[in-house]
Amino acid sequence: MNLGIKRKNRLSEFTLREYGINGVLMAILFLFGLFLSWKLSTFAIFMYLLLWVASYFVIHATTCRNCVYHGKQCPVPFEGSCSHLTFDRGNNFGLFAGIGGLVAYFLRVCIPFVAIFESGSVLYFVLYTGVFLLFFYVLIYHTGCPNCINTKCPLNPDFSV
Ligand code: SF4
Known part of the structure:
Protein backbone atom coordinates (compact mmCIF):
# COMPACT_ATOMS: atom_id res chain seq x y z
CA MET A 1 0.00 0.00 0.00
CA ASN A 2 2.11 2.93 -1.20
CA LEU A 3 -0.61 5.58 -1.85
CA GLY A 4 1.92 7.58 -3.90
CA ILE A 5 3.99 8.50 -0.83
CA LYS A 6 7.42 9.74 -1.95
CA ARG A 7 10.60 9.22 0.05
CA LYS A 8 12.25 12.45 1.32
CA ASN A 9 14.66 11.44 4.09
CA ARG A 10 15.47 8.58 6.41
CA LEU A 11 15.31 10.04 9.91
CA SER A 12 16.34 7.86 12.84
CA GLU A 13 14.71 10.51 15.02
CA PHE A 14 12.29 13.23 13.87
CA THR A 15 13.28 16.87 14.23
CA LEU A 16 11.42 19.73 15.87
CA ARG A 17 10.23 20.86 12.42
CA GLU A 18 8.13 17.73 11.66
CA TYR A 19 7.18 17.30 15.30
CA GLY A 20 6.15 20.98 15.54
CA ILE A 21 3.98 21.02 12.41
CA ASN A 22 2.14 17.85 13.46
CA GLY A 23 1.96 19.12 17.03
CA VAL A 24 0.20 22.33 15.98
CA LEU A 25 -2.31 20.43 13.82
CA MET A 26 -2.95 17.93 16.61
CA ALA A 27 -3.39 20.75 19.14
CA ILE A 28 -6.00 22.34 16.85
CA LEU A 29 -7.78 18.98 16.52
CA PHE A 30 -7.67 18.47 20.29
CA LEU A 31 -8.95 21.97 21.15
CA PHE A 32 -11.66 21.86 18.47
CA GLY A 33 -12.78 18.49 19.88
CA LEU A 34 -12.76 19.94 23.38
CA PHE A 35 -14.95 22.84 22.23
CA LEU A 36 -17.43 20.46 20.55
CA SER A 37 -17.54 18.27 23.67
CA TRP A 38 -18.17 21.36 25.81
CA LYS A 39 -21.15 22.21 23.59
CA LEU A 40 -22.51 18.71 24.24
CA SER A 41 -22.23 18.55 28.05
CA THR A 42 -19.87 18.65 31.04
CA PHE A 43 -19.93 14.86 31.12
CA ALA A 44 -18.87 14.83 27.45
CA ILE A 45 -15.84 16.99 28.31
CA PHE A 46 -14.87 14.53 31.04
CA MET A 47 -15.29 11.54 28.68
CA TYR A 48 -13.39 13.35 25.92
CA LEU A 49 -10.37 13.96 28.15
CA LEU A 50 -10.51 10.42 29.53
CA LEU A 51 -10.62 8.90 26.03
CA TRP A 52 -7.66 11.03 24.87
CA VAL A 53 -5.59 9.77 27.78
CA ALA A 54 -6.76 6.18 27.12
CA SER A 55 -5.87 6.55 23.44
CA TYR A 56 -2.19 7.01 24.31
CA PHE A 57 -2.16 3.79 26.32
CA VAL A 58 -3.84 1.97 23.42
CA ILE A 59 -1.46 3.27 20.75
CA HIS A 60 1.61 2.80 22.97
CA ALA A 61 0.62 -0.81 23.75
CA THR A 62 -0.18 -1.84 20.20
CA THR A 63 1.72 0.40 17.77
CA CYS A 64 4.48 2.53 19.32
CA ARG A 65 6.13 -0.18 21.42
CA SER A 81 8.63 9.79 22.36
CA CYS A 82 6.60 8.71 25.42
CA SER A 83 5.84 5.05 24.68
CA HIS A 84 8.88 3.82 26.66
CA LEU A 85 7.26 5.37 29.77
CA THR A 86 4.28 3.04 29.54
CA PHE A 87 5.37 -0.18 27.79
CA ASP A 88 8.59 -2.09 27.11
CA ARG A 89 9.81 -2.58 23.57
CA GLY A 90 8.07 -5.21 21.47
CA ASN A 91 8.89 -6.54 18.03
CA ASN A 92 5.60 -7.21 16.35
CA PHE A 93 4.62 -4.35 14.07
CA GLY A 94 1.83 -6.08 12.18
CA LEU A 95 -1.93 -6.05 11.82
CA PHE A 96 -2.40 -5.55 15.56
CA ALA A 97 -0.34 -2.33 15.39
CA GLY A 98 -2.53 -0.99 12.59
CA ILE A 99 -5.76 -1.84 14.40
CA GLY A 100 -4.43 -0.25 17.60
CA GLY A 101 -3.69 2.98 15.74
CA LEU A 102 -7.20 3.07 14.28
CA VAL A 103 -8.79 2.42 17.68
CA ALA A 104 -6.68 5.16 19.31
CA TYR A 105 -7.76 7.78 16.77
CA PHE A 106 -11.37 6.61 17.01
CA LEU A 107 -11.21 7.23 20.78
CA ARG A 108 -9.90 10.75 20.14
CA VAL A 109 -12.62 11.84 17.73
CA CYS A 110 -15.73 9.84 18.69
CA ILE A 111 -17.15 12.33 21.24
CA PRO A 112 -16.71 15.37 18.94
CA PHE A 113 -18.50 13.50 16.13
CA VAL A 114 -21.34 12.60 18.51
CA ALA A 115 -21.54 16.32 19.41
CA ILE A 116 -21.59 17.30 15.73
CA PHE A 117 -24.35 14.84 14.85
CA GLU A 118 -26.29 15.89 17.94
CA SER A 119 -26.09 19.55 16.90
CA GLY A 120 -26.84 18.81 13.24
CA SER A 121 -24.25 21.42 12.21
CA VAL A 122 -22.88 20.88 8.71
CA LEU A 123 -20.34 23.66 9.30
CA TYR A 124 -18.83 21.92 12.33
CA PHE A 125 -18.82 18.61 10.45
CA VAL A 126 -16.91 20.11 7.51
CA LEU A 127 -14.46 22.04 9.72
CA TYR A 128 -13.71 19.22 12.17
CA THR A 129 -13.45 16.55 9.47
CA GLY A 130 -11.26 18.96 7.50
CA VAL A 131 -8.81 19.42 10.38
CA PHE A 132 -8.75 15.64 10.97
CA LEU A 133 -8.03 14.90 7.30
CA LEU A 134 -5.47 17.72 7.06
CA PHE A 135 -3.58 16.26 10.03
CA PHE A 136 -3.32 12.88 8.31
CA TYR A 137 -2.59 14.35 4.89
CA VAL A 138 0.37 16.34 6.25
CA LEU A 139 1.58 13.38 8.32
CA ILE A 140 1.34 10.82 5.52
S1 SF4 B 1 2.37 5.77 9.71
FE1 SF4 B 1 3.98 6.21 11.21
S2 SF4 B 1 5.20 4.29 11.32
FE2 SF4 B 1 3.98 4.23 9.41
S3 SF4 B 1 5.34 5.04 7.81
FE3 SF4 B 1 4.06 6.73 8.58
S4 SF4 B 1 5.31 7.69 10.18
FE4 SF4 B 1 6.18 5.65 9.82
Missing part, protein backbone atom coordinates in the same frame (compact mmCIF):
# COMPACT_ATOMS: atom_id res chain seq x y z
CA ASN A 66 6.62 -2.24 18.26
CA CYS A 67 7.90 0.68 16.18
CA VAL A 68 11.54 1.67 15.62
CA TYR A 69 10.69 5.04 17.19
CA HIS A 70 9.81 3.50 20.56
CA GLY A 71 11.33 5.94 23.08
CA LYS A 72 12.40 8.33 20.30
CA GLN A 73 10.88 11.45 18.78
CA CYS A 74 8.48 10.20 16.08
CA PRO A 75 6.27 12.47 13.92
CA VAL A 76 3.39 12.60 16.40
CA PRO A 77 3.57 14.27 19.84
CA PHE A 78 3.47 12.01 22.92
CA GLU A 79 3.44 8.79 20.88
CA GLY A 80 6.89 7.26 20.14
CA TYR A 141 2.54 12.92 2.57
CA HIS A 142 4.85 15.54 4.05
CA THR A 143 6.19 15.33 7.60
CA GLY A 144 5.88 11.69 8.72
CA CYS A 145 5.85 8.74 6.33
CA PRO A 146 8.22 10.21 3.66
CA ASN A 147 10.93 10.50 6.36
CA CYS A 148 10.19 7.35 8.35
CA ILE A 149 12.47 4.30 8.73
CA ASN A 150 9.81 1.91 10.04
CA THR A 151 9.78 -0.26 6.91
CA LYS A 152 7.37 -2.73 8.55
CA CYS A 153 4.57 -0.16 8.23
CA PRO A 154 2.48 -0.42 5.04
CA LEU A 155 2.54 3.38 4.69
CA ASN A 156 6.34 3.48 4.56
CA PRO A 157 7.65 4.23 1.05
CA ASP A 158 10.12 1.30 1.39
CA PHE A 159 7.49 -1.20 2.55
CA SER A 160 7.32 -4.43 0.62
CA VAL A 161 5.29 -7.56 1.39
Whole structure:
Protein backbone atom coordinates (compact mmCIF):
# COMPACT_ATOMS: atom_id res chain seq x y z
CA MET A 1 0.00 0.00 0.00
CA ASN A 2 2.11 2.93 -1.20
CA LEU A 3 -0.61 5.58 -1.85
CA GLY A 4 1.92 7.58 -3.90
CA ILE A 5 3.99 8.50 -0.83
CA LYS A 6 7.42 9.74 -1.95
CA ARG A 7 10.60 9.22 0.05
CA LYS A 8 12.25 12.45 1.32
CA ASN A 9 14.66 11.44 4.09
CA ARG A 10 15.47 8.58 6.41
CA LEU A 11 15.31 10.04 9.91
CA SER A 12 16.34 7.86 12.84
CA GLU A 13 14.71 10.51 15.02
CA PHE A 14 12.29 13.23 13.87
CA THR A 15 13.28 16.87 14.23
CA LEU A 16 11.42 19.73 15.87
CA ARG A 17 10.23 20.86 12.42
CA GLU A 18 8.13 17.73 11.66
CA TYR A 19 7.18 17.30 15.30
CA GLY A 20 6.15 20.98 15.54
CA ILE A 21 3.98 21.02 12.41
CA ASN A 22 2.14 17.85 13.46
CA GLY A 23 1.96 19.12 17.03
CA VAL A 24 0.20 22.33 15.98
CA LEU A 25 -2.31 20.43 13.82
CA MET A 26 -2.95 17.93 16.61
CA ALA A 27 -3.39 20.75 19.14
CA ILE A 28 -6.00 22.34 16.85
CA LEU A 29 -7.78 18.98 16.52
CA PHE A 30 -7.67 18.47 20.29
CA LEU A 31 -8.95 21.97 21.15
CA PHE A 32 -11.66 21.86 18.47
CA GLY A 33 -12.78 18.49 19.88
CA LEU A 34 -12.76 19.94 23.38
CA PHE A 35 -14.95 22.84 22.23
CA LEU A 36 -17.43 20.46 20.55
CA SER A 37 -17.54 18.27 23.67
CA TRP A 38 -18.17 21.36 25.81
CA LYS A 39 -21.15 22.21 23.59
CA LEU A 40 -22.51 18.71 24.24
CA SER A 41 -22.23 18.55 28.05
CA THR A 42 -19.87 18.65 31.04
CA PHE A 43 -19.93 14.86 31.12
CA ALA A 44 -18.87 14.83 27.45
CA ILE A 45 -15.84 16.99 28.31
CA PHE A 46 -14.87 14.53 31.04
CA MET A 47 -15.29 11.54 28.68
CA TYR A 48 -13.39 13.35 25.92
CA LEU A 49 -10.37 13.96 28.15
CA LEU A 50 -10.51 10.42 29.53
CA LEU A 51 -10.62 8.90 26.03
CA TRP A 52 -7.66 11.03 24.87
CA VAL A 53 -5.59 9.77 27.78
CA ALA A 54 -6.76 6.18 27.12
CA SER A 55 -5.87 6.55 23.44
CA TYR A 56 -2.19 7.01 24.31
CA PHE A 57 -2.16 3.79 26.32
CA VAL A 58 -3.84 1.97 23.42
CA ILE A 59 -1.46 3.27 20.75
CA HIS A 60 1.61 2.80 22.97
CA ALA A 61 0.62 -0.81 23.75
CA THR A 62 -0.18 -1.84 20.20
CA THR A 63 1.72 0.40 17.77
CA CYS A 64 4.48 2.53 19.32
CA ARG A 65 6.13 -0.18 21.42
CA ASN A 66 6.62 -2.24 18.26
CA CYS A 67 7.90 0.68 16.18
CA VAL A 68 11.54 1.67 15.62
CA TYR A 69 10.69 5.04 17.19
CA HIS A 70 9.81 3.50 20.56
CA GLY A 71 11.33 5.94 23.08
CA LYS A 72 12.40 8.33 20.30
CA GLN A 73 10.88 11.45 18.78
CA CYS A 74 8.48 10.20 16.08
CA PRO A 75 6.27 12.47 13.92
CA VAL A 76 3.39 12.60 16.40
CA PRO A 77 3.57 14.27 19.84
CA PHE A 78 3.47 12.01 22.92
CA GLU A 79 3.44 8.79 20.88
CA GLY A 80 6.89 7.26 20.14
CA SER A 81 8.63 9.79 22.36
CA CYS A 82 6.60 8.71 25.42
CA SER A 83 5.84 5.05 24.68
CA HIS A 84 8.88 3.82 26.66
CA LEU A 85 7.26 5.37 29.77
CA THR A 86 4.28 3.04 29.54
CA PHE A 87 5.37 -0.18 27.79
CA ASP A 88 8.59 -2.09 27.11
CA ARG A 89 9.81 -2.58 23.57
CA GLY A 90 8.07 -5.21 21.47
CA ASN A 91 8.89 -6.54 18.03
CA ASN A 92 5.60 -7.21 16.35
CA PHE A 93 4.62 -4.35 14.07
CA GLY A 94 1.83 -6.08 12.18
CA LEU A 95 -1.93 -6.05 11.82
CA PHE A 96 -2.40 -5.55 15.56
CA ALA A 97 -0.34 -2.33 15.39
CA GLY A 98 -2.53 -0.99 12.59
CA ILE A 99 -5.76 -1.84 14.40
CA GLY A 100 -4.43 -0.25 17.60
CA GLY A 101 -3.69 2.98 15.74
CA LEU A 102 -7.20 3.07 14.28
CA VAL A 103 -8.79 2.42 17.68
CA ALA A 104 -6.68 5.16 19.31
CA TYR A 105 -7.76 7.78 16.77
CA PHE A 106 -11.37 6.61 17.01
CA LEU A 107 -11.21 7.23 20.78
CA ARG A 108 -9.90 10.75 20.14
CA VAL A 109 -12.62 11.84 17.73
CA CYS A 110 -15.73 9.84 18.69
CA ILE A 111 -17.15 12.33 21.24
CA PRO A 112 -16.71 15.37 18.94
CA PHE A 113 -18.50 13.50 16.13
CA VAL A 114 -21.34 12.60 18.51
CA ALA A 115 -21.54 16.32 19.41
CA ILE A 116 -21.59 17.30 15.73
CA PHE A 117 -24.35 14.84 14.85
CA GLU A 118 -26.29 15.89 17.94
CA SER A 119 -26.09 19.55 16.90
CA GLY A 120 -26.84 18.81 13.24
CA SER A 121 -24.25 21.42 12.21
CA VAL A 122 -22.88 20.88 8.71
CA LEU A 123 -20.34 23.66 9.30
CA TYR A 124 -18.83 21.92 12.33
CA PHE A 125 -18.82 18.61 10.45
CA VAL A 126 -16.91 20.11 7.51
CA LEU A 127 -14.46 22.04 9.72
CA TYR A 128 -13.71 19.22 12.17
CA THR A 129 -13.45 16.55 9.47
CA GLY A 130 -11.26 18.96 7.50
CA VAL A 131 -8.81 19.42 10.38
CA PHE A 132 -8.75 15.64 10.97
CA LEU A 133 -8.03 14.90 7.30
CA LEU A 134 -5.47 17.72 7.06
CA PHE A 135 -3.58 16.26 10.03
CA PHE A 136 -3.32 12.88 8.31
CA TYR A 137 -2.59 14.35 4.89
CA VAL A 138 0.37 16.34 6.25
CA LEU A 139 1.58 13.38 8.32
CA ILE A 140 1.34 10.82 5.52
CA TYR A 141 2.54 12.92 2.57
CA HIS A 142 4.85 15.54 4.05
CA THR A 143 6.19 15.33 7.60
CA GLY A 144 5.88 11.69 8.72
CA CYS A 145 5.85 8.74 6.33
CA PRO A 146 8.22 10.21 3.66
CA ASN A 147 10.93 10.50 6.36
CA CYS A 148 10.19 7.35 8.35
CA ILE A 149 12.47 4.30 8.73
CA ASN A 150 9.81 1.91 10.04
CA THR A 151 9.78 -0.26 6.91
CA LYS A 152 7.37 -2.73 8.55
CA CYS A 153 4.57 -0.16 8.23
CA PRO A 154 2.48 -0.42 5.04
CA LEU A 155 2.54 3.38 4.69
CA ASN A 156 6.34 3.48 4.56
CA PRO A 157 7.65 4.23 1.05
CA ASP A 158 10.12 1.30 1.39
CA PHE A 159 7.49 -1.20 2.55
CA SER A 160 7.32 -4.43 0.62
CA VAL A 161 5.29 -7.56 1.39
S1 SF4 B 1 5.34 5.04 7.81
FE1 SF4 B 1 4.06 6.73 8.58
S2 SF4 B 1 2.37 5.77 9.71
FE2 SF4 B 1 3.98 4.23 9.41
S3 SF4 B 1 5.20 4.29 11.32
FE3 SF4 B 1 6.18 5.65 9.82
S4 SF4 B 1 5.31 7.69 10.18
FE4 SF4 B 1 3.98 6.21 11.21
